[in-house]
Amino acid sequence: MTQTAFHAIHVAAGAKMVSFAGFEMPIQYPVGILAEHRIVRNGVGVFDVSHMGEFEVKGADALALIQLLTVNDASKLVPGKAQYSALTRPSGGIVDDLLVYMIGENDYMLVVNGANVDKDLAWVMQHASEFEHVTVADESSNYHLLAVQGPKSIETLQKLTDANLIDVPYYSFVHGTLAGVPMILSRTGYTGEIGFELYFKGSVDVATKVVTTIFDAGAEYGIAWIGLGARDTLRLEKGYCLYGNDITDDTNPIEAGLSWITKLAKGPFNGSDVIQAVKTNGPTRKLVGFVMRSEKLIPRTGYTIVSNGATVGAVTSGNTSPGLGTGIGLGYVPTALSTPGTMIEIAARGTTFPAEVVKIPFL
Amino acid sequence: MNLPADLKYTSDHEWIRVDGDVGTIGVTDHAQGELGDVVYVDIPDAGAAVGKGDTFGSIEAVKTVADLYAPVSGQLIEVNEVNAAPDSVNKDPYGNGWLVKMKLSDLSELNALMDVDAYKALIGA
Structure with a gap:
């Protein structure tokens, strides 16, 4: 069972740890799921979501590969923007849902569900081999990922970084430093609240320094750790799909209500003919x-x-x-x-x- | 872990407090901790006769749902109005968080239940 860099901190906080996506993850802390839910809706909470997977996709064919693999139109991205998308099979079924970040020209990061890292990596690599100028690097074990979510998240984080967070639109990100640690600060989340997701690398000491700094800054707002239990109630109230439950290899994006990210006009992609037929005939x-x-x-x-x-x-x-x-x-x-x-x-x-x-x- | 010495316990993590031929039943502190936040207790058949081991209701928590089993045989005679404040099952499982009272039909069945030391051994407390 893999442990994240924050494992000892979770245990010290009294978390109930469970096996999830091959990781030992906190499902709840002593205050309980309902209290954690309210902390995120009313104040600010911190989720350790380091089990998520990060693939760096680079090269002149990176965009073409992503366009083939995903339903959304990645050609609309500009550096500093992210989009919600899905990897589809030729059957139209969903391999995974994911975030596509455009870091720079010919430079992307795919963020996938922790439980699907191996499956997704094999799927992406298999298709990457059809392209000459693309590299795919699985950086999942190197990235820490903290989601800082809630109406007080910006006040908390703004104390700690020069990046002007209030000016970062939804589904956009900036590179900055926080507690002296370089990171991606992404205005995304899975709670329906304003918030940031922080991607950074480094030792357990670095991870500890970052999270300690964030908790110090959020103390006046009652900042607290939030577990997977409240993550589920928070996302469900917003109707966000959970891979493995609401979307699977056997569901297509149209019937799953993901037409809004399925850009059939962008040209052919895995499963686009099947998905077009579903859309034409109605699910x-x-x-x-x-x-x-x-x-x-x-x-x-x-x-x-x-x-x-x-x-x-x-x-x-x-x-x-x-x-x-x-x-x-x-x-x-x-x-x-x-x-x-x-x-x-x-x-x-x-x-x-x-x-x-x-x-x-x-x- | 709060485990009063004057109660009988079951392997389904319920307790029963006996007064004459009436038993008051609830879930243990261990059970409420495992369930997490309780949001609803459904005991549909107040007044029903139940046999030892029968399912007489269910307890809905945020994480999961658990069945309630009759520790002994008898008739349900009172259901606690716990749904006005279901967190009382978490906060006070042996007091305000009691679930149901039962008129016991065979007091000798109580002998098969666990005392506090046996229950502690069961849960490793």
């Missing part, structure tokens, strides 16, 4: 958000979705929404049942509980 099923209309059940991944006594789909993500005070979830249903306002039922404990299809984000 047979759609990923929808639903809110429980019973307080008795929190929906969980794998629960059956029922309509008129028949199984019509399955819950792919579910939890309690601390913001709404009720259960919320995502799941695939036939397109005819995907309109907001449609009543469905979630099956559990030998019975069913009412739920309503709603627009996402939930709040």
